[in-house]
Amino acid sequence: MSKIGIIGAMDLEVDTLKAQMHLNKEITKAGMTFCEGTLNGTHVVIVKCGIGKVNAGMCVQILADLFHVTHIINTGVAGSLNADLDIGDILISTDAIYHDMDVTIFGYAPGQVPGTQTAEFAADSHMVELAVASCKAVNPDITCRKGRVVTGDQFISSKEVKERLINVFGGFCVEMEGCAIAHAATLNNLPFVIIRAISDKADDSAEMDYPTFEREAAKHSAKLVADFVTKL
Ligand code: ADE
Secondary structure (H helix, E strand, O other): EEEEEEEEOOOHHHHHHHHHEEEEEEEEEOEEEEEEEEEEOEEEEEEEOOOOOOHHHHHHHHHEEEEOOOOEEEEEEEOOOOOOOOOOOEEEEEEEEEEOOHHHHOOOOOOOOOHHHHHHHEEHHHHHHHHHHHHHHHOOOOOOOEEEEEOOOOOOOOOHEEEHHHHHOOOEEEOOOOHHHHHHHHHOOOOOOEEEEEOOOOOOOHHHHHHHHHHHHHHHHHHHHHHHHHHH
């Protein structure tokens, strides 16, 4: 039977889902509160991991070791790196890459972690297709794209940095946890997908747009996830 770990970085990314779930038990570990129960009849563990890569990676490990989840979903918001992805639109990950891992001096690809074969961590293709189908079903008026998630421990709010992320990594959106979740899920042989709604354009307008649109964007992503878990 499937048991889905659902990770958001912030309260607003998990609150909508927690409000809809039937809660069986709550366990706090490493400062994170894991809420176990059912969401639309599917077994889930919903957790706010906190911001950044270390929190995200640790959260996946706890979901694997303590809760024995079978799948990982990361839901939340992101900055757009693609002209076709506007605020409120949704990006479903094909893969994820770090933009702040750089061992290129020793011949590794940009973003590649020494010891891994490739720089990108591939999302589970079955989960990707189911997430796209859910998005079309519950958010029919919202543009939904598949593409690469670019992750690092920085909030990106500059046109120059954004251009570099597009040119070097070919990403569709940038955020601060996805690749760490992908990396930890891959190390544990857990299928994963990242679902992000766009809250800003990761350029000089991001500082203004992010606080204005984060709540609405997070709701789009959560709505999709509530439908998606029933398909796994
Ligand atoms: N999450 C939402 N917007 C972001 C941005 N511009 N940079 C990093 N993480 C984000």
